[in-house]
Amino acid sequence: MAKAYDDIPGTIVFDSEQAARGYHLNQFCISLRLQANRDAYKADPEGYIDTFPMTPEQRTAALTEDWLGLLELGGNIYYTSKLAAFHGINFQELAGLMTGMGSTDYRAMMVSGGRSIDGNRYQSEWDENDDG
Amino acid sequence: MARITSGVACSHVPALGVASDKGITGDDYYGPIFKGFEFSKQWIAEEKPDVIFLVYNDHCTAFDARVIPTFALGCASEYQPADEGWGPRPVPVVKGHRDLSAHIAQSLVLDEFDITIMNEMEVDHGLTVPLTMMFGQPEEWPCPVVPLAVNVVQYPAPHGRRCYALGKAVRRAIESYGEDLKVCVFGTGGMSHQLQHQRAGLINADWDARFMDLLVNDPEFGSQIEHIEYLREAGSEGIELVMWYVMRGALNEQVNEVHRFYHVPASNTAVGHMILENA
Ligand SMILES: [Fe+2]
Numbered sequence: 001m002a003k004a005y006d007d008i009p010g011t012i013v014f015d016s017e018q019a020a021r022g023y024h025l026n027q028f029c030i031s032l033r034l035q036a037n038r039d040a041y042k043a044d045p046e047g048y049i050d051t052f053p054m055t056p057e058q059r060t061a062a063l064t065e066d067w068l069g070l071l072e073l074g075g076n077i078y079y080t081s082k083l084a085a086f087h088g089i090n091f092q093e094l095a096g097l098m099t100g101m102g103s104t105d106y107r108a109m110m111v112s113g114g115r116s117i118d119g120n121r122y123q124s125e126w127d128e129n130d131d132g
Numbered sequence: 133m134a135r136i137t138s139g140v141a142c143s144h145v146p147a148l149g150v151a152s153d154k155g156i157t158g159d160d161y162y163g164p165i166f167k168g169f170e171f172s173k174q175w176i177a178e179e180k181p182d183v184i185f186l187v188y189n190d191h192c193t194a195f196d197a198r199v200i201p202t203f204a205l206g207c208a209s210e211y212q213p214a215d216e217g218w219g220p221r222p223v224p225v226v227k228g229h230r231d232l233s234a235h236i237a238q239s240l241v242l243d244e245f246d247i248t249i250m251n252e253m254e255v256d257h258g259l260t261v262p263l264t265m266m267f268g269q270p271e272e273w274p275c276p277v278v279p280l281a282v283n284v285v286q287y288p289a290p291h292g293r294r295c296y297a298l299g300k301a302v303r304r305a306i307e308s309y310g311e312d313l314k315v316c317v318f319g320t321g322g323m324s325h326q327l328q329h330q331r332a333g334l335i336n337a338d339w340d341a342r343f344m345d346l347l348v349n350d351p352e353f354g355s356q357i358e359h360i361e362y363l364r365e366a367g368s369e370g371i372e373l374v375m376w377y378v379m380r381g382a383l384n385e386q387v388n389e390v391h392r393f394y395h396v397p398a399s400n401t402a403v404g405h406m407i408l409e410n411a
Contacts, residue, residue, distance in 0.1 A: 004360045010330030011368050015287040023197055030196045033217045068329060077328040077369075078192035078285055085217030091146065092399045095332035106333060110397040111161075114335025115326075121364050 009126040010099075014076040022074020028052040028062065029079035032086045041086065067098050134232070134306045134313040138179060139379045139387070140172070141347070141406040144188060144261040144320045147399035149221055152264045165403055168393035169265045175391065175407055176266050181316035183229050184277045185236075185302060187378040188258035188320045189284045191216070201248035202290050203298065205240070206255075206279035207233040214254035223260050223269070229276040232309055236278065239305035245298055247280075255279060262320045265405070284321065284372045288359055292374045296355035299381020306382070319379025321372030323394070323404035324365070334367040335402050340394065343373060344406060348389050351380045369401075386411035 005013045012018065019026075028049060031037045041048040049059055061069040065087060070080045077094075084094045096106035109115060119125045148165065151157055157166040193214045195201070211226040240247050259279055267274060280302075283289060290298075299317070306315050323343070326334040343366075346354030355377050362371040391407040 005363050008331070008364050008368075010332075011326065011363070012329050013287050013363060013368060014285065019197065019286050026192070026197045030192050033193060033215055035215065035219075038217075071329055076192065076285060079197075081327075082192070082217045090399075091327055095327060095400050098328065099330055099332050109333055110335075110400065113337070113396055114324075114402070115331065115333040117334065117336040117339070117365060120331055120334060 007123045009120060009123045012071045018074050018076070020074070022058070022076065022079075024052045024054040025058040025062065025070065025073060025075050026079040028054060029075065029082045032082045038086055067094060071098075134309040134311060134315055136303055136306055136315045136317055136382050137181070137410055139317045139319065139383045139408040140176075140262070140266065141319050141376045141379060141404065141408070142262040142265055143322055143398070143401060143403045143405065144258045145398040145401045145403060146216070146257040146261065148403075149257050149261040149264055152269060153222055162398075165395050165398055168395060168403075168405060171391050172266055172405065172407060173268060176316070179316065180314070181275055182313040183232060183275055183315050184318055185280065185306065185315055185382070186259055186262065186277050186318040186320065187280045187282060187375045188262070188318075189372060189375065190281050191256055191258060192285060193256035194254045195281070200283050200286055201281070202283045203245065204248040204250050204253070204281040205233060205237050206250050206253050206281070207237055208251055208253060211253055211255045211259070211277070211279060213260050214256045216256050221257070221260055223264065224272050226255055226259065226263070226273060226279075227276045229278055232306075232311075232313070233278050235309050236302065236305040239308060240298075240301055243301045243304060245301050250281070253279070253281070258320060262318055280378065282375050282378070284374065289371050289374050291359070292355040292357050292377045295374045295377040296351060296381040299378040299383075302378065303382040317379045317382045319376035321375050322366070322370055323373060323402040324367050324370045325401035326367030327369050327400050331367070333400055335396050336365050336367070336370075337394070337396060337402065339365045340402055340404055344392060344394075344404065347376055347380055347406070348387060348408065351377065355380075380408075383408055384410040
């Protein structure tokens with residue numbers, strides 16, 4: 001079913017459909033907020049992640065740190081940020097990775113006022129840019 | 133009887149907690165932000181609330197995906213700062229006010245707000261960063277806190293209208309509590325920001341300014357803002373701003389805006405902060 005927010009570009013709204021898709025992935029991510037689990041994941045990544053019944057795609061995305069893929073497969077940023085923290089990546093560095101800008105350029109964009117809302121409201125605005 | 137005298141709106145950007153904990157509040161990046169709260173630290177030292185009713189959201193910390201309450205009221209005698217993946221923040225334990233919490237819980241449910249009761253709850257940056265911004269780094273927080281956690285992570289968050297109505301019910305609850313307490317209500321989160329996917333970094337300063345104006349002068353109208361507008365105009369995480377309407381609902385229709393501060397950026401986020409006093 002089409003949703004009112006489908007046409008917001010570069011955005012995945014974590015609704016009940018995404019939450020259902022990402023349930024075990026997100027439970028894996030949040031488990032890493034505790035030191036004992038971080039130690040277990042560090043000692044044996046595959047062994048630890050296999051205690052969570054996620055899909056093979058989600059498993060690969062988590063193990064390879066595919067940050068956009070994780071969101072598309074039902075992850076939510078506040079969960080995936082726990083996996084990022086495990087890898088020593090904070091929210092701003094994570095945004096640098098997801099946008100493909102890299103930390104330095106992303107940080108510079110934020111310091112100069114952030115990503116403008118103009119041209120970033122509708123998917124159609126992004127599509128036009130791709131054509132032009 | 134207990135009474136609400138004022139409200140504080142405050143972003144709760146985790147990086148601000150880190151900056152304060154590391155003592156880097158005076159550098160070029162963070163200095164201007166902490167300067168914007170100097171007035172506020174003085175103000176709250178003079179205001180001296182007996183209790184803070186603090187509206188915030190948990191960021192997949194205390195609540196994992198198993199249980200997602202839309203409104204969860206803290207009813208514990210204390211709340212431990214949580215480990216969010218980097219180790220717990222080195223800040224004091226947050227003391228609760230169990231008696232007032234229990235009274236508010238009963239009052240809200242009888243007032244048809246069917247909240248969840250939390251007798252144990254760790255608290256994340258959503259709660260501790262606003263305390264830091266207002267009080268700095270004390271040995272103990274100066275007063276007990278009654279936390280209200282709102283789901284703004286899994287869509288849909290409660291509507292702004294519902295948050296505003298809940299604020300009014302919170303006021304009825306507090307004003308029917310027997311002890312003479314001065315209560316300050318915090319609404320936290322926001323302002324415009326998006327942490328995720330390719331549109332991360334979105335900031336909409338014009339929209340934020342209008343949001344603040346409406347919050348003060350026409351909350352009936354401002355509370356009608358639809359989710360799609362928050363998502364599109366303020367970013368996917370900007371929807372946290374519905375929580376400011378719980379705070380606003382707990383205040384008088386007429387308020388005096390005694391302080392406003394706005395700064396871009398802290399990490400990925402526009403920092404917004406206001407102090408409102410009942411007129
Ligand atoms: Fe937040």
